[in-house]
Amino acid sequence: MKYLNVVLIGFIFLTQSVLTAFQNEEKTQVYINMIRYSKVIIEGKVLEISEIKDPNNNSNEDVTVLVREKIAGKAIKSYITINYPKYILPDALWRQPKFKVGDIFVAFLEERESHYYPIAGAIGIYKINDNKIEKSSISSSQFKRKIIDIRNFNSDVLGFPVQNDSEQEDESNQTKLNGEFRILHPNCYGPLKGTTIEFQINPTGALDKDGNQLSFTAVKNALQRAIDTWNNVTHSYATFSISNIPYSSFRNGDDYISTITFENYYCNGLAALHETSETIQAVDLVFSKGFEGLDNIYRTLRWNTEETYPSSYPSYQCPFEPSLVGAVFPDIGPVDLEDVAVHELGHAIGLSHSNYQSYSMMFSDYTIPNWWTKTWRRSLEKGDIAGKIYQDPDFSSSITQSNSIVLLSSRSSTSFNGTFSIPANYSLSIEPGKTILLSNNSSIIVNGTLNAIGSSGQEITLNGTSAWGGIRFNSGGSGNISFCNISNAATGIDFTGTSNLTFGGTNQISVNTNVSTGATITVTPGTNLTFNNGASLIVSSYGMLTANGTSTLPITFDFISPNATTQNGIKFTTNMSMGNISYCKIQNAYRGIYENGVNVNITNTAISGCTDGIYLYSSNPTIQDCNIH
Numbered sequence: 001m002k003y004l005n006v007v008l009i010g011f012i013f014l015t016q017s018v019l020t021a022f023q024n025e026e027k028t029q030v031y032i033n034m035i036r037y038s039k040v041i042i043e044g045k046v047l048e049i050s051e052i053k054d055p056n057n058n059s060n061e062d063v064t065v066l067v068r069e070k071i072a073g074k075a076i077k078s079y080i081t082i083n084y085p086k087y088i089l090p091d092a093l094w095r096q097p098k099f100k101v102g103d104i105f106v107a108f109l110e111e112r113e114s115h116y117y118p119i120a121g122a123i124g125i126y127k128i129n130d131n132k133i134e135k136s137s138i139s140s141s142q143f144k145r146k147i148i149d150i151r152n153f154n155s156d157v158l159g160f161p162v163q164n165d166s167e168q169e170d171e172s173n174q175t176k177l178n179g180e181f182r183i184l185h186p187n188c189y190g191p192l193k194g195t196t197i198e199f200q201i202n203p204t205g206a207l208d209k210d211g212n213q214l215s216f217t218a219v220k221n222a223l224q225r226a227i228d229t230w231n232n233v234t235h236s237y238a239t240f241s242i243s244n245i246p247y248s249s250f251r252n253g254d255d256y257i258s259t260i261t262f263e264n265y266y267c268n269g270l271a272a273l274h275e276t277s278e279t280i281q282a283v284d285l286v287f288s289k290g291f292e293g294l295d296n297i298y299r300t301l302r303w304n305t306e307e308t309y310p311s312s313y314p315s316y317q318c319p320f321e322p323s324l325v326g327a328v329f330p331d332i333g334p335v336d337l338e339d340v341a342v343h344e345l346g347h348a349i350g351l352s353h354s355n356y357q358s359y360s361m362m363f364s365d366y367t368i369p370n371w372w373t374k375t376w377r378r379s380l381e382k383g384d385i386a387g388k389i390y391q392d393p394d395f396s397s398s399i400t401q402s403n404s405i406v407l408l409s410s411r412s413s414t415s416f417n418g419t420f421s422i423p424a425n426y427s428l429s430i431e432p433g434k435t436i437l438l439s440n441n442s443s444i445i446v447n448g449t450l451n452a453i454g455s456s457g458q459e460i461t462l463n464g465t466s467a468w469g470g471i472r473f474n475s476g477g478s479g480n481i482s483f484c485n486i487s488n489a490a491t492g493i494d495f496t497g498t499s500n501l502t503f504g505g506t507n508q509i510s511v512n513t514n515v516s517t518g519a520t521i522t523v524t525p526g527t528n529l530t531f532n533n534g535a536s537l538i539v540s541s542y543g544m545l546t547a548n549g550t551s552t553l554p555i556t557f558d559f560i561s562p563n564a565t566t567q568n569g570i571k572f573t574t575n576m577s578m579g580n581i582s583y584c585k586i587q588n589a590y591r592g593i594y595e596n597g598v599n600v601n602i603t604n605t606a607i608s609g610c611t612d613g614i615y616l617y618s619s620n621p622t623i624q625d626c627n628i629h
Contacts, residue, residue, distance in 0.1 A: 031158050033367070034119055035150045037323035038108040039294065040073030043128070043140070044080075046103045051086060057253035058272070059086040063099050071106065071144050072151045082107070083115045095122035104128045106143065110321060112266070112292075119323060174352065177407050177429065181361065181387035182352040187278040189410040190349040190392040193237045197258045197283055197348070199223070200247035205262035205289030207302045209313040209334040214305060216246045219337070222305035223260060226341035229360075229378065230349065233385050234402045237394040239349055251284040258282045262289040266321055268301075268340045268364055271347035283348040287340065291319040293329060304334040309375050325366040332372045339377045340364070350410075351387045360384045401426050401448075409434050419469065422448040424476050432458035432483070441490075443469030446477035446499070454483030454505065461485045470511060473499035473519065480504070482527075486511060492535070495519030495543065503527050512536050515543035515577075522546045525583070526553035534566035535559075536589075539577040545570070549583035551604070559589035562611045567591055569610065572598045575618075581605055592628075595619040602626055 035041070048064040063082040070076050084097060097118055099105075108124040109116045118124045126143070127134040133143050149155040175182050183189075191197055203219040224242055231238040242260075251259045256274055265288040274282035290300035299319035304310060315331040322328045346361045354361040360377040361384055380388075385403045390410050398418030404426045408414045413435035419442055422428050426448035430436060432455045442464065444450065450471070454460040460483065462471075470489035473479060475497020482505035486493070492511030495501070498518040510532040515521050516539075523529065523546065531537065537557070539545045549555035559568045569589035572579060575597030582603040586592040592610040593602060594617075601622040606629075607613040613628035 032150055032156060033326045034108055034124065034323055035072075035147055036153070037321065037326075037328075038073060038119060038124075039111045039321075039323075040076050040109050040116070041071040041106065041147060041151075042067050042073075042076065042080075042109065043069040043071060043104070043106050043144070044082075046099050046101050046105075047079075049099055049101060052083075054085075054253075060084065061086045061097075061099075063097075068104070069144075071147055073109075074111075080116050082109065082118060084117055084121060095120070097122045097125055106133075106140070106147075108323075110266075110323065176390065177383070177386060177405055179355060180383035180405060181354060181359075181390070183387070183391070183410070184273075184347065184350050184352045188273070188275055188350050189279065190239055191280050193392070193394065195281075196238060196241050197280075198241045198243055199227075199258045199260050199283075199285070200243050200245075200249075201260045202247045202250065203262065206287070206337075207289065207300055209302050209304055209310055211300065211302060211314075211316070214303065218305045219260075220244075222303075222337045223341050225307070226338050226345055226378070229342050229380060230345050230388060233380070233388040235389045235394060235399065235406065236392045239392055240345065251286065253284075256282040258284065260285045260287070262287050264289065264291055266291045266319075267324060267366075268335060269344050271344045273348065273350075280348070280350060285341070285344050285348065287337070287344075288319070291321075293319065294321065295329075299329065302334040303337045305337050309336055309373055310334070320366060333370075335372045336375050336378075339375050342380075343377050346384065346387070349388060349391045351384075351391065354383055356381065356383060361387065395420060398442075401428060405429075407431065408436065413437055415439070416442045416444075419443045419445060421445040422450060422477070424448050427451060429453075430460050432460060435461040435463065438462065438464040438468035438489075440464070440466040441469050443491075444471045446471065446473045446479060447475075448477060450477075450479040450481075452479070452481050452484050456483060456506065459483045459485055459506075459508075462487075462489075464488045470494060472496070473501060475499060475518075481507060483507065485509075487532070495521075503529060506530075508532060510535055512538055514538045514540065515545060516540040518542045518544075520544040520546065523549075523555050525549045525555065528556040528558070530558045530560065531568060532560055534563035534568045536566060536568045536571055538571045538573060539579055540573045541576045543577050545572075545577075545579035545581070545600075547579070547581050547584055551583060554583045554585050554606075556585045556587070557589075558585075558587050559610075561588050562590040562609075564590055564611070567594070569594055572596060572600050572619075574598070586610070591615040595621060 044065040044067050047066055050062050052060050052062050054060050060083055065080050065082055067078055106126045108119045128140045131140050203216050206214040206219050208214050227240045250261050263286050269287040272284040273280050288301045292298045299317050301319050313333045317329045318332045342360050351361050353363045359381045382404050386405045390407050393414050395416045400421040407429045415437045417439045424447045429451040452460050467490040470491040471493045473495045477499040479501040481503055485508040487510035489511040493513040495515050496517050500520045502522045504524045504527050506528040508530050512535050547555050567590045569591040571594040573596050577598050579600040584605045586607045588609040591612040592607040594615045597618045599621045603624045606627040608629050
């Protein structure tokens with residue numbers, strides 16, 4: 001079992017992916033807050049690295065450090081231990097430190113209970129090589145002087161690089177649909193269907209807006225609303241539930257009991273995932289009940305559990321560190337539990353932070369005015385919904401796509417047990433390397449856009465255990481198919497109305513492709529289309545085929561072997577069909593090109609291995625610079 005801490009809300013600054021959500025002035029300010037409010041800033045040298053267990057049985061790393069210099073902050077011993085969780089998944093707000101024995105570095109640290117912690121992990125660590133800040137031309141002495149100037153409020157200009165180990169992370173496989181949602185890890189997804197995670201709630205320490213202990217029922221009701229928000233996502237199965245019996249114990253990193261507890265914590269909350277075989281098996285959610293501040297005074301946090309945020313409330317001092325909130329223990333009000341719970345439950349299904357301000361997976365920004373009153377994360381936006389479907393897909397019956405964007409699939413395959421319809425202006429995308437399994441008579445009906453774009457070695461497969469109904473593009477529908485294997489469909493790929501499909505890459509097609517009624521197929525240069533089982537590319541009434549390769553990137557149509565029964569090949573079947581074929585290779589068909597009453601021009605094309613290279617009936621095309629053999 002792997003225990004993955006997702007301590008994500010507490011760190012609101014410093015990586016490029018997060019900073020894209022800020023304006024330039026805000027980017028500067030969050031860096032300045034870190035410098036001004038860190039407990040201590042040091043130059044250190046790594047002496048030893050070891051692994052330990054924390055009180056909840058989570059693996060942590062202890063780094064023994066020689067303090068070469070205290071740059072700013074409180075007094076510090078010559079030898080300290082820097083501690084951090086070992087299995088926090090990389091996120092926009094956290095990077096795992098990559099210390100090696102002998103490393104010399106500058107670190108921005110917090111102190112809790114005589115332990116030191118790097119702010120946001122590697123994000124708050126700058127390594128030094130040859131007396132320069134790594135990957136920059138700035139000397140370590142210049143860097144320190146700039147830190148002191150900012151710390152002493154003598155400067156508001158950073159003047160040092162946004163660089164650290166976090167830049168080495170490749171997040172391309174974690175960001176989906178152009179940033180609409182992000183996942184915590186490429187191989188970590190929600191619990192399997194039928195294994196709903198049931199939370200046990202211990203509300204001890206959860207205080208209401210007046211500072212009184214909240215009841216189990218009040219806490220449960222707020223959390224149930226948050227759970228319902230995720231469970232009610234269409235095209236996705238229910239993932240969470242809550243026990244009706246109060247829980248008297250606390251979380252344990254070595255068990256499979258999913259808990260919700262209120263603990264001493266330095267930000268709103270965290271999600272810790274129990275994961276085995278790439279599947280989330282259990283989750284611990286932790287919400288803050290308070291924290292001891294820089295002045296060694298313990299301050300509590302209060303929560304709103306009502307369906308609406310209160311119009312009035314008593315204020316109290318924020319328990320969180322100034323480096324987080326940008327001020328020294330300012331007065332705040334109760335934090336909305338449902339808002340924070342919706343966000344944390346998103347982590348619990350394997351989603352990471354979003355950069356879109358209105359999305360539920362947007363991290364908490366503790367520097368904005370009245371941050372504690374926000375409730376907008378209670379409602380999911382399209383990127384949040386797409387993330388839930390991606391992690392926990394359910395297409396067990398015929399259904400029309402209800403979210404404007406859908407991406408498949410987190411797992412290696414997704415099953416459709418009914419017809420799936422894509423409405424106009426909606427899109428369904430399939431990731432490279434994934435398989436879509438369709439049951440008998442299941443179809444994909446495209447009134448919007450279908451994107452099935454694989455890659456070499458990561459082909460997409462659309463197949464069925466029996467004859468499925470195929471793909472139909474209706475008027476206004478469009479598609480992009482590249483590096484796909486499409487087989488075992490009863491009716492193949494069909495078009496009606498003014499629909500469009502673009503082929504690219506290398507594709508295996510074992511069903512007829514029928515183009516008619518104003519539909520257009522465009523085949524891009526360098527594309528390879530292989531038609532198996534006697535399948536053909538058929539262009540009929542008002543259909544259009546555009547297959548224009550180049551001398552260096554010819555298009556290949558390979559029909560494997562001539563089939564006298566199906567008379568396979570490229571067929572223009574009526575005098576209303578249209579096409580352009582140039583720089584193509586057409587091979588192994590019964591009739592390479594069949595034209596019935598049309599004048600499709602064929603240029604710079606090689607046709608080989610066919611029973612009939614070009615078969616013309618009442619047609620008068622231009623055939624130029626072709627090699628037919």
